[in-house]
Amino acid sequence: MLSYIVRRLLWLPFLLAIMIFITFWLGFYGPGSPEVVLLGQRYDPETAAVIKEQWGLNEPFALQYVKYVRNYVTLNFGESLTKYQGQPVARLLARRLPVTMELNAAAIALGVPLGIILGAIAATYHGRWQDRSIIFFTVLFRAVPSLVAGPVLLFVFAKQLKILPVGGWDGLFSASAILPVSILASGVVAGFARQTRANMLDVLSADYVRTARSKGLSEQMVMSRHVLQNALIPLVTILGLVLGSIVEGTLITETIFGIPGMGQLAFEAIGARDYPIIIAVTVLAAFIFALANLWADLFYGIIDPRIRQS
Amino acid sequence: MAVKAIPHAKIKKPRTMWGDVVLRFSQNLPAMMGLIVVIGLYAVALLAPILVTTNYTAIDLDNVRSAPSLVHYLGTDELGRDVYSRVVWAARSAAFVSIFVPALSLSLGLFFGIIAGYVGGWVDTIVMRLGDILFAFPGLLFVFFIAATIKPAILLWVKGIGLTEFAKQGFVDYIVVFTALSLVGWPGLARLVRGQFLTLRNREFVLAAEAIGVSQWRIALKHILPNAMTPVIVVVSGGIGGTIAAETSLSFLGIGLQPPNPSWGQMISDYYIYWRNTELWPLLFIPSIILVVIILAFTFVGDGLHEALNPYLD
Numbered sequence: 001m002l003s004y005i006v007r008r009l010l011w012l013p014f015l016l017a018i019m020i021f022i023t024f025w026l027g028f029y030g031p032g033s034p035e036v037v038l039l040g041q042r043y044d045p046e047t048a049a050v051i052k053e054q055w056g057l058n059e060p061f062a063l064q065y066v067k068y069v070r071n072y073v074t075l076n077f078g079e080s081l082t083k084y085q086g087q088p089v090a091r092l093l094a095r096r097l098p099v100t101m102e103l104n105a106a107a108i109a110l111g112v113p114l115g116i117i118l119g120a121i122a123a124t125y126h127g128r129w130q131d132r133s134i135i136f137f138t139v140l141f142r143a144v145p146s147l148v149a150g151p152v153l154l155f156v157f158a159k160q161l162k163i164l165p166v167g168g169w170d171g172l173f174s175a176s177a178i179l180p181v182s183i184l185a186s187g188v189v190a191g192f193a194r195q196t197r198a199n200m201l202d203v204l205s206a207d208y209v210r211t212a213r214s215k216g217l218s219e220q221m222v223m224s225r226h227v228l229q230n231a232l233i234p235l236v237t238i239l240g241l242v243l244g245s246i247v248e249g250t251l252i253t254e255t256i257f258g259i260p261g262m263g264q265l266a267f268e269a270i271g272a273r274d275y276p277i278i279i280a281v282t283v284l285a286a287f288i289f290a291l292a293n294l295w296a297d298l299f300y301g302i303i304d305p306r307i308r309q310s
Numbered sequence: 311m312a313v314k315a316i317p318h319a320k321i322k323k324p325r326t327m328w329g330d331v332v333l334r335f336s337q338n339l340p341a342m343m344g345l346i347v348v349i350g351l352y353a354v355a356l357l358a359p360i361l362v363t364t365n366y367t368a369i370d371l372d373n374v375r376s377a378p379s380l381v382h383y384l385g386t387d388e389l390g391r392d393v394y395s396r397v398v399w400a401a402r403s404a405a406f407v408s409i410f411v412p413a414l415s416l417s418l419g420l421f422f423g424i425i426a427g428y429v430g431g432w433v434d435t436i437v438m439r440l441g442d443i444l445f446a447f448p449g450l451l452f453v454f455f456i457a458a459t460i461k462p463a464i465l466l467w468v469k470g471i472g473l474t475e476f477a478k479q480g481f482v483d484y485i486v487v488f489t490a491l492s493l494v495g496w497p498g499l500a501r502l503v504r505g506q507f508l509t510l511r512n513r514e515f516v517l518a519a520e521a522i523g524v525s526q527w528r529i530a531l532k533h534i535l536p537n538a539m540t541p542v543i544v545v546v547s548g549g550i551g552g553t554i555a556a557e558t559s560l561s562f563l564g565i566g567l568q569p570p571n572p573s574w575g576q577m578i579s580d581y582y583i584y585w586r587n588t589e590l591w592p593l594l595f596i597p598s599i600i601l602v603v604i605i606l607a608f609t610f611v612g613d614g615l616h617e618a619l620n621p622y623l624d
Contacts, residue, residue, distance in 0.1 A: 247448040278458055
């Protein structure tokens, strides 16, 4: 167990280092030098030379990279180039991150239990209408991009029925949160319902379930003690995957609904070619994602001894 | 004793694996409906120049925000662009994305998966760690990041080798979208192929081939690969709908297919703000409905293939 934990823990800093390297390399040299982006239309060689000198862009790649990593470790993500010119990216993130966290937490808190319940119902009524309708909805939830769902729901509930606000953000416990949270949660529901159903069907045909039934346990007992417990363990790992899809969903949902979170910041930054923000958001999201996956792996290792050995 | 010859007609035609797959697929109603829609998509994409006589980028200033008419079947938008011709030409982009991105990811995935699974050792470790790193980025975030950063670089490079005309025609957008989506698409496939190779290489038919002296690469490509393809086909076909949706997100962020390229994602991003417009709101629904129908169709085809290839599934 200990070696498993150590191996997983050592992978994290290594991963982070590589992620920072890729983002630095692509983000700094992909789009052309920062001074070109910063000056945009007003580009002239003299000003560019001054900026290059000030920002240390004439130094060798390795030295710039070391400085960059040092800045990132001390949570100094640089300054916004275009959109919020001159403002430290760290401060922008600190303001935006809590909103995104609230939104994602709400989507998970709502979506995970609902998904598990629906998946369990579908597996219990395997092949019957309950199963079919739940499958239909999970397929539909997966097929409708948030870019389609957002405006359509706004059209129906805000414009036609006038029962929900047209967007904006008055905190998580307000009417403005209903649509965005539902859209993000629908993806979680679809993912979890599908996986729970598949796992339960798998477990239902296992020998130990037949044993439990043949020794005369009540159906309720078989379901709660033997089937559900074993079917829910692997769900720990798909939480990571689902988290990944909400991160990208947040970007679009926040933009459509005008929610001042990290997704909207990223959208603005991509539009304005504000690379320090784009890089910082990518690294931060990847870091949170890596932490969540690490947590899932460790937790999985603790509750399921079969995992530790592999 | 003379052996009686069996009349030819009485011998049943031998059933093949693929024959069975086709049979099972054709009995699956949603899958067949999906297939029809998909074939329709490719037909429209192919016939776009015949179906549309007006240029989809042309601006008809006399008919701005016009309702559907005989001139503009689906009306025009705020700039006077014909919505019908935009929709039809965008089918081309969707068709391109649905062919090239899976093909590229599949080639990369097969290449790295076969190498990792068959050569093993440090090659395996490097390929799999590379995949892990790409998996460490949540969802499509890395696609967004790559597309946002490499686009200016590719644009410069294309202009640098003297293809300025190409750059103007939006050729670069296709390269960026295909590259970005394929780069994050291959590691999953490589993992799958590798896993298949690891289990299949110890099977008796591989040992038998080795015993009679078949070369390593022939074993890998002729004996193992065909047996490893079933789950790969399922994953690739199941992912196409998601790929088309991903292009939409990229267009929304302004790093996907941009004008003059036509794309439904771009239309949705252009028109989504019309949800509160009393006059133009139908424009929001046209590309949205088409997109969802196409994604659903690919999903049904993928699921149908999955069930047809794995008959003992549930």
